[in-house]
Amino acid sequence: MPLLFSVGAMSPVFLEWANLFVRWFHIVVGIGWIGTSFFFIHLDAHLRAAADGAKHGAGKIWLIHSGGYYEVEKLKYVPPGKIPELHWYKWEAYLTGLSGITLLFIVYYLGGSGFMVDPAVAEIAQPEAVAIGIVAIAGGWALYELIWRSPLNRLEGVMNLGCFALLIAIAWGLSHVLSGRAAYMHVGAMMGVIMVANVLFVIQPGQRRMVRANAAGQVPDPAWGGAAKQRSVHNNYLTLPVVFVMISNHFPNTYGQKWNWAILIALFIVGGGVRYFLNTYDRGGRAAPYVLGGAVVAAIALALVTSVPMSSGAPATERVAFAQVHGVIAERCMQCHSAHPTDDTFREPPNGVKLETPQQIAGVVAKIKLMAVDTNAMPLGNKTGMTANERALLGNWIAQGAPLD
Numbered sequence: 125m126p127l128l129f130s131v132g133a134m135s136p137v138f139l140e141w142a143n144l145f146v147r148w149f150h151i152v153v154g155i156g157w158i159g160t161s162f163f164f165i166h167l168d169a170h171l172r173a174a175a176d177g178a179k180h181g182a183g184k185i186w187l188i189h190s191g192g193y194y195e196v197e198k199l200k201y202v203p204p205g206k207i208p209e210l211h212w213y214k215w216e217a218y219l220t221g222l223s224g225i226t227l228l229f230i231v232y233y234l235g236g237s238g239f240m241v242d243p244a245v246a247e248i249a250q251p252e253a254v255a256i257g258i259v260a261i262a263g264g265w266a267l268y269e270l271i272w273r274s275p276l277n278r279l280e281g282v283m284n285l286g287c288f289a290l291l292i293a294i295a296w297g298l299s300h301v302l303s304g305r306a307a308y309m310h311v312g313a314m315m316g317v318i319m320v321a322n323v324l325f326v327i328q329p330g331q332r333r334m335v336r337a338n339a340a341g342q343v344p345d346p347a348w349g350g351a352a353k354q355r356s357v358h359n360n361y362l363t364l365p366v367v368f369v370m371i372s373n374h375f376p377n378t379y380g381q382k383w384n385w386a387i388l389i390a391l392f393i394v395g396g397g398v399r400y401f402l403n404t405y406d407r408g409g410r411a412a413p414y415v416l417g418g419a420v421v422a423a424i425a426l427a428l429v430t431s432v433p434m435s436s437g438a439p440a441t442e443r444v445a446f447a448q449v450h451g452v453i454a455e456r457c458m459q460c461h462s463a464h465p466t467d468d469t470f471r472e473p474p475n476g477v478k479l480e481t482p483q484q485i486a487g488v489v490a491k492i493k494l495m496a497v498d499t500n501a502m503p504l505g506n507k508t509g510m511t512a513n514e515r516a517l518l519g520n521w522i523a524q525g526a527p528l529d
């Protein structure tokens with residue numbers, strides 16, 4: 125690890141390359157994982173009873189794709205000794221997990237404290253923040269595992285609610301020690317780890333046991349699949365929330381707000397609702413359309429409620445001079461957003477955004493309002509110590525039409 129840390133300190137450009145390649149890979153294998161999972165859910169939902177009434181057949185489906193027909197039949201059991209070459213779907217999950225953790229290190233642990241720490245949230249050092257992040261991910265997964273392996277497992281409904289309450293507590297807790305962005309990413313990483321671990325430790329072993337029993341001529345006990353089924357359902361409901369978290373860092377309107385943890389939970393509920401719709405609509409679930417409608421209404425309500433700007437600086441009675449604005453930006457933003465940043469982490473202006481000349485500033489006024497007035501997404505991790513008054517000043521200037529004189 126010290127080697128990695130020094131690589132990070134030595135060459136931000138190298139780290140950025142690593143970020144690019146690992147992210148690229150992560151997204152591709154993630155698509156593979158979630159794609160196959162969606163595909164099998166769809167298959168299962170559309171199986172029609174096999175016409176020949178095969179004893180162990182769960183149903184059949186006909187598909188058309190890539191210039192041909194596919195006849196797929198689901199069997200719970202095949203005659204012993206006849207187990208054909210099986211295609212397992214597991215590497216998509218494992219590789220998504222591994223590349224995700226690698227990306228977490230590259231972006232959040234090695235990429236400078238700006239992503240992990242926000243002094244306005246908690247004055248902690250980067251190593252402490254990293255430790256908190258790792259403990260949250262590992263601890264969250266361990267708690268989850270403990271709950272579902274214990275006899276509590278039998279109280280499934282209560283435990284589902286219990287786990288959800290735990291998730292809220294973790295999101296709340298992290299958002300009070302880490303930067304909003306990092307808090308989101310760690311909640312998502314924890315859920316992602318739970319999903320991968322479910323495949324590795326429960327779902328795959330269950331399937332291997334099923335195949336072994338089948339090969340030995342025993343009809344598999346349906347109860348064996350119980351735990352695997354339960355974890356599959358958990359994974360199913362986690363997919364949309366986790367995918368949201370993975371794109372959340374582009375949306376300061378979520379993590380950059382005061383009630384960021386509540387917004388996160390609200391979006392999880394919306395994602396869960398959509399998932400419920402997808403799972404049940406095909407099967408004729410009566411409530412499905414209402415749940416979908418509820419999720420859409422909730423999403424719109426959330427957008428409206430949280431669009432009220434955060435900084436409530438009193439409207440200026442006096443005209444704000446551009447010189448004042450330029451002064452604030454020079455002091456709080458240019459360390460990173462200039463042709464030659466002086467910041468210790470960024471050697472290139474992040475996202476190509478330069479805020480040196482009046483024209484450059486004028487060109488991104490709407491983004492400045494989003495990132496530094498309506499939310500506190502910028503300065504990153506408030507590394508340069510921007511004050512509420514300065515945010516209000518920028519807000520008033522923009523409200524006055526952002527004049528450049």
Ligand code: HEC
Pocket residue numbers: 238373374453456457458459460461467470474475477488491492495496502503504507508510
């Ligand atoms: C410590 C370095 C740092 C400071 C200081 C900083 N930023 Fe940024 N800024 C970043 C980084 C890193 C990104 C890219 C974030 C990302 O890709 O998620 C960024 C991105 C942006 C963007 C582009 C957003 C987009 O959607 O592409 C804007 C606009 C911005 N910052 C405005 C500001 C303003 C205004 C200030 C001062 C109030 C400021 N920044 C201070 C690091 C900084």
